Amino acid sequence: MAEKKFPSGFLWGAATASYQVEGGIENTDWAQAARDGKVPPCGSACEHYTRFENDFDIAKSLGHNFHRFSVEWARIEPEEGRFDEREVEHYRNVLRALRVRGLEPSVTMWHFTLPLWFSETGGFERSDSPKIFARYCAYVAGKLGDQCTHFTTINEPMVYAGKGFWEGLWPPFRENILRHLHVVSALAAAHRAAYKAMKKVRPEIQVGVTKHNIFFESNSNPFNIVLHVFIDWFWNHRFLQLIYGHQDFIGLNHYHHKKFGTTPRERAAAVRSDMGWELHPASLYHSLIALKRYGLPVYVSENGLADAVDSRRTEFIKNAVRSVHRAISEGVPVKGYCYWSLLDNYEWASGYGPRFGLVEIDYATQERRIRKSAYVYKQICERNALLD
Numbered sequence: 001m002a003e004k005k006f007p008s009g010f011l012w013g014a015a016t017a018s019y020q021v022e023g024g025i026e027n028t029d030w031a032q033a034a035r036d037g038k039v040p041p042c043g044s045a046c047e048h049y050t051r052f053e054n055d056f057d058i059a060k061s062l063g064h065n066f067h068r069f070s071v072e073w074a075r076i077e078p079e080e081g082r083f084d085e086r087e088v089e090h091y092r093n094v095l096r097a098l099r100v101r102g103l104e105p106s107v108t109m110w111h112f113t114l115p116l117w118f119s120e121t122g123g124f125e126r127s128d129s130p131k132i133f134a135r136y137c138a139y140v141a142g143k144l145g146d147q148c149t150h151f152t153t154i155n156e157p158m159v160y161a162g163k164g165f166w167e168g169l170w171p172p173f174r175e176n177i178l179r180h181l182h183v184v185s186a187l188a189a190a191h192r193a194a195y196k197a198m199k200k201v202r203p204e205i206q207v208g209v210t211k212h213n214i215f216f217e218s219n220s221n222p223f224n225i226v227l228h229v230f231i232d233w234f235w236n237h238r239f240l241q242l243i244y245g246h247q248d249f250i251g252l253n254h255y256h257h258k259k260f261g262t263t264p265r266e267r268a269a270a271v272r273s274d275m276g277w278e279l280h281p282a283s284l285y286h287s288l289i290a291l292k293r294y295g296l297p298v299y300v301s302e303n304g305l306a307d308a309v310d311s312r313r314t315e316f317i318k319n320a321v322r323s324v325h326r327a328i329s330e331g332v333p334v335k336g337y338c339y340w341s342l343l344d345n346y347e348w349a350s351g352y353g354p355r356f357g358l359v360e361i362d363y364a365t366q367e368r369r370i371r372k373s374a375y376v377y378k379q380i381c382e383r384n385a386l387l388d
């Protein structure tokens with residue numbers, strides 16, 4: 001049987017986010033929420049801030065040629081309008097470390113944690129928040145844009161607004177649907193402003209968002225059909241429409257499938273991750289197909305599962321890459337795939353319990369242990385092809 005290849009130049013890697021892995025970040029809304037006892041403390045995390053070279057050696061040894069990470073806004077702009085050159089230099093070193101190992105970088109400007117000065121003065125509810133965010137993004141693009149061509153502004157705007165302003169589970173712990181709607185619009189305005197400001201400083205870079213999209217479907221009940229069509233638009237497409245014309249690619253973060261009107265048998269048969277999330281074998285394919293309408297390059301910027309004993313990760317990854325291959329063969333211009341995450345890390349309100357990493361972290365000793373599934377993914381990356 002002929003090997004099912006991916007297009008040449010396809011990017012394979014894994015993702016992390018600064019607050020979840022770096023350690024030692026105390027001047028953010030999340031660190032404050034931990035001090036207030038509202039979320040688990042993050043502490044030294046994986047000490048990736050000092051161990052990044054070693055971690056990139058591991059990524060390289062695992063056949064990766066792509067790496068998505070975020071820069072920490074609170075490090076770079078610790079006070080309003082004051083930028084810290086030493087932190088910029090740190091991230092320039094991170095980029096160099098990736099480049100010398102042959103890992104193409106993708107930088108996220110903001111991945112959930114806000115500098116305290118910003119959150120305490122209203123965050124994205126401030127009327128000047130788009131201007132403030134754009135100034136920060138343009139500054140970073142100017143400083144890092146010679147080392148990196150691939151940037152995302154906002155990680156998962158709908159998740160940020162949903163958890164923080166609707167469900168009240170994340171900072172700033174609000175449960176107000178009107179505020180939620182307001183913040184979604186503010187985030188779209190912030191992205192548009194940042195997109196323009198970044199392109200002005202560095203016209204050659206590629207700028208997008210990473211969008212958390214869910215594969216929604218329903219049974220044949222008309223009420224469920226209407227509900228699923230509405231929620232699909234509201235969650236998956238509305239934000240992308242609000243930023244129409246201001247993105248060079250779409251980053252897809254994909255984890256979930258939701259069917260309206262499942263039967264008890266379907267629910268019982270579902271395979272689940274340690275988070276209780278259903279692992280639907282083709283949901284990534286459906287989410288990719290749904291992005292075809294935008295006519296933009298697509299990167300799977302996150303896709304993964306919590307699986308501490310590593311019993312479902314291999315099959316999960318194989319299904320995911322089959323989904324990507326099928327979507328490409330049906331015309332979706334998918335350019336890369338990032339597994340979430342390279343390392344076990346701080347899983348937000350769930351703390352250090354869930355284990356998403358290709359690499360296991362022993363938080364007591366900071367020892368790294370490569371999981372078996374990471375070697376299967378390595379074969380996929382190196383062959384640039386499906387295994388079976």
Ligand code: BGC
Nearest residue numbers: 017155156159212253340347
């Ligand atoms: C986020 C990550 C998170 C992962 C697993 C994504 O929604 O971008 O920060 O750790 O999902 O929950």
